Amino acid sequence: MNKFTNIVIAGLGSLALVGCAGTGLESAKDQTPSGSEFSKNLYDGYLGLSEGEYAEYDFADSDVFAQKASLASEGSAVTPDEISDRDLPEDKVSVLSSSRERLMAAMAAGAASKSPQNAATAQVMFDCWMQEQEENRQPDDIAACQAAFSDAIAKAEADLDEPKAVAAAPEPAPEPATKSWVLYFGFDSANLSDGEASKIDEIVKYAKSSDAKVSLTGHTDRAGADDYNEMLSSERTKAVAKAIGDQGLGIDEVKQVSLGENDPAVATVDDVKEPLNRRVVVKVSNN
Incomplete structure (x- = not known):
């Protein structure tokens, strides 16, 4: 409460x-x-x-x-909840504190006006994450709020990096920039949830429109053995590659890298189940 x-x-x-x-x-x-x-x-x-x-x-x-x-x-x-507003598990204070700082930095940079929907979603999902983490009873709900926050804040930050141009005389369309998506997975799973699978359409549409190169980098959290996690991260990249292939993009053209528990999004000690580290990063670039 x-x-x-x-x-x-x-x-x-x-x-x-x-x-x-x-x-x-x-x-x-x-x-x-x-x-x-x-x-x-x-x-x-x-x-x-x-x-x-x-x-x-x-x-x-x-x-x-x-x-x-x-x-x-x-x-x-x-404003979003202060960290002190909730009775949080001690081991979750650090990641929530850094996430709130990230949110407030985006707000200070003008996210509310430049990316109103994504900024609002990020704030609401941060408070959702705080509330669920305080209860600490429903790990799936905690992970869902956390993932939704991460997705929304990344989009808001991208809008800050790419300000919309003012109306002007028509100019040649610029070359498409590199775009990235993060798809999250359940613990010890290489199956795409319905929510994450919905991002595949957006990825394929962007890749086809720009004739771009696609790369996938698979990750796990630090729970489990190193060799198992390397295999699991590979299975996750394969699952995303198959989903992309099913939408008509040639899998042979998709670069796949599996890093296992290396290069985590959130640094943890060994054997910690961290939802934000169970992911595949998709990058689409014409470079």
């Missing part, structure tokens, strides 16, 4: 904390979001979290998310 449920949240203006009754959701639903595109996307995201927690009878967290949705609907400033 969020620590905010026991106190009045500072800065909520006229909105008082509803408490653990689960009554905040209906109030939030009745509001019509206004303000920026970012605020409207925050409203939708937090409302969805509130509905999900309500369905699981976690009325306290449902109310917390409902209040954030209500604030966002008014265009008020809504």
Whole structure:
């Protein structure tokens, strides 16, 4: 349960904390979001979290998310949870702290205006990750929130790196830049989930439109033996290559590299099951 449920949240203006009754959701639903595109996307995201927690009878967290949705609907400033707001497992504080710093850096660089949907999704999914990690009961839900945050923040950061050009006289289309995707896997699995498999269409479409080269780099977390993890990372790249081939892209043209537990996205000690390290990085480049 969020620590905010026991106190009045500072800065909520006229909105008082509803408490653990689960009554905040209906109030939030009745509001019509206004303000920026970012605020409207925050409203939708937090409302969805509130509905999900309500369905699981976690009325306290449902109310917390409902209040954030209500604030966002008014265009008020809504910030992601502070690390101290949740009673987190000690071994998860570091990765959550660095992820929040990454999110706040993107916001400071203008992500809310330059990439409103991705920035809002990143913030909502960070709070989702925090809430699920505090409960620490549903590893699949924790991994899903964490993966959704990572995907959204990467897209927001990419939009910051590639500002949209202002309207001008038509110019020749630039050569396509290198783009990358990260596909995540379950523990000890080389099977693509439906959510991750949906990225294949986007990858193949981009590769075909730019006549680009595709490379796959497979990774695992540090749970298990080194040789097994090298084999598992290879199976993951093969699974992605097959999915790409099934969409009409020649597998022979796809470069595959398997790194096992080397080069982790999140540094851990040995034998740690870290969802963000169980991945295949897909890069599409015309270079």
